[in-house]
Amino acid sequence: MPSKIVHRIERELGVAGLAEALAVRLPASDLRSLLLEVYQLRARAAKESAALAQAERDALVAPSSVDARDFAAFDLAAYEVAEEFDALDLSPVCPFGASSRLGGTHQNNLLTTIRNVEGLGDSTIAMALEAARRRSSADLIRLCSSHRVIRLQPFDAPGLTPHFRLFAMVTAGRDRGAWAFETQHLREHVRVYLNLFRVLEAAGFSIERPLVEISDMGAIEAVLEEAGVTHEDIRQNVRAHWFGGSERFLKERGIDLPTEMEHRLLNETVVEPLRAEFPEAEFRVNQARLEGLGYYRGFALRISPQAPDGHRYPVADGGFTDWTARLLSNQKERLLISGIGSELVCKKYRYAA
Template sequence: MGDDSTALRRVLRQAGGPEILDVLAERLSGADLTTLLLEVMRVRARALAPADVLRRYTSDRFVGPSVVPFERLRRAEDAVLSVVPAEFELVTLSPVAPLGAHSTPATVDQNKVISTIRNTEVAADPTNALALEAAVRRRDSAGPVRLAALQRVVRAQHFAGAYPHFGLFALVSADRDTGNLAFERRHLAEHLRLLTDAVRACGSAEPEVRLTVLDPRFAPVTAGLDTTDDPGRESGRGYYSGLCFKIYADGVEVGDGGFVDWTARLLGNRKERLLISALGMDRLS
């Protein structure tokens, strides 16, 4: 089964045995599984009373409004957008992505995103959708791709101090490797300059960038950058490759980024390079 949790074993026993998981996950086509699950949801929704929906609205942490006032969030979004250079194309992303968009190219457990019954999943990180768009554009064009987006996302994991949904401003830069770490030098400097300008535009006097070199070959990329070394960072190892960074404003972490191999894997071309980064808009508001 691939999952030994007590809850799953209990559910499978109630559903008729562990073989039901194989039937649903492997034997039914995607279209047939969607047809079945849509009918299940239709039957369950038909049994609900208005009071049931209201009760779920007040108890489900995913569906309530943000605790950050709209005016504060909008001011931060406007401030960030005001510093985006013309080289980056702003994209309006869909609120859903293809099933596996977060777990297939990246090392993200599928349980950390909200999967739907239509072979899609609710956006959990705009860099994943931007990477897909960048891959499409790189496939159809030989030039570099620079994309940016503001998106409200939902993450299923629950830990103290985390919002169930929040806004992210994300950047991706994609191109082909031309040797001598030229892509890495150019685009890392661009991302850090844009992100720190955005943090300043939101009111932070002097953001701090902490760089972590994951591969010694990437050490020359940091030359000349106004950053702090952070060799002890544990998060992001295995997710990023080569080099990653965090951005702090007034001592609070507000941004994260690094190099990933997503477009190389999506396009089946090891020469493809991709840099992703994002700022947490709720923390900057």
Template sequence: MGALSRVLRSVGGEEALTGLERLSGSDLTTLLLALVRRRSAGLSGADVLRQYRSDRFVAPSSVPFEVLRAAEDRLLAALPETFSVLGLAPVAPLGTCSAVAEMDQNNVLSTVRGTEVAADPTNALALEAAVRRQTGADDVRLAAVQRVVRAQRFSGAGRFAHFTLFAAVSAGRDRGSLAFERQHFAEHVEFLRAACGDVEFRVTVLDPRFEVVRGDLPADPSRHTGYYKGLCFKVFRDGVEIGDGGFTDWTQRLMGNRKERLLISGVGVDRLATL
């Protein structure tokens, strides 16, 4: 018996889940807030301290703050002046990862107020880029540094339940002959080289037309694709993967316009800081 089946049996079966699903967003929030309030009212200070000691989501970073800050400053200092740096909210609309980036909702921390804890700043930057594009802005370049949380379990060095990501996105309209793609891919590669030092790029071309965008960068034999379209890449330093990026269709789907283009890139600040 799976965990969900066991829980449903204890509260009346599948009908209980169906009934909750039928509630409006505001009614579900009201119910969940009441439930959380009751549960928290029964907690003592000792209970909170016990969770703090054992919960992987709430422990401080194992990377010293000054080391992290130095890596953040290095990334931001190398960012071209054409990028606007945003201070993103710590939460995003519910579905930002699953609906925009097609990530499993179980991999993010959903809240009882119809939002989710930030799991990837590129998703939020894509939302803001879409808003700005809809107001008539030409090419939009945005960046952010954000502490994020991932709910899936990681193992191995440099993998954490919460960590800092640097992200940059470039959004605009198709100009034909892959002109947008060539320009902005070159900008991201140049910036990442300046920010991260002696790094290696490995590129996966998902559409043969993008060979001209790739240029002389080496191919990635692993063919990491994920949610990328056309071309994507990984960034390595000293043999350790510290970042990735590529073209996505997020703004196309957000705006309902197949002419929209979006390039994203991200760097794991914790990994970069410890190399």
């Protein structure tokens, strides 16, 4: 349904059904030509002073507050520990509709262009497309990339910006049965991040006592369905950048989910092997996680190290999705995605010079 703003525009222009005509009746190539002409005319009327004014007030076009040398140090360490992954330098744009169709992101929260592409809001989307393309010639695909992404949803948490740098990884392959693919590569992604923290410690970062949480999102979803909680309830009330959102949501509805529990498969195949390898980290199976429910399809990870200010920030996050299964029309396809906010790490975990 058209928004109130669209109704007003159509009324003021005296063209009923304008939005539908442009979206449905007008061929995509004609719409692109029309919009190119419109913006060319607007650009001719633009003033230099307006460009400067926008640069001064608009966070969307402002540079990062992080020193680029800190990003370089982070990326050098990340690529070093992710040596098993093919490193990509991604395009700044991806196919139009990819993020909304695969990741469920509202199109209003993406930077849509008139060239039938959109600004990259999630680098794992682009890597999932590349992994699906490569799967015809390889049994196992591992990709990683450091990229600045742009997201246009309103941020009400201090320090968050509409564009930020993210180091991400994806692993794609075929189901081997008995959760063997899932547990092996979940361990692998967690291992990369914990080794990264060790390397960063030697490069001037303070990253202490990382808390690694593993969750079985399918099991959580089943419990919430029995309690009458829908995906829309969670989508409206829980956000990844609203720290503590899961706990508040569950408390308000009187739902008791275990923040720490025994999960034989995850404990034996993921937690215990990693605990022996990384004694400096804390591990738990968290079945009270709601962030990413409906987005991740299966096991998920989250890592929250302690920063110099004493707080823990969930800097690394990931889980299994059905993206390559949908792209390749094969339910046996498996895809693990994960990422770490290098912007947040450089802001919160870097020692002051």
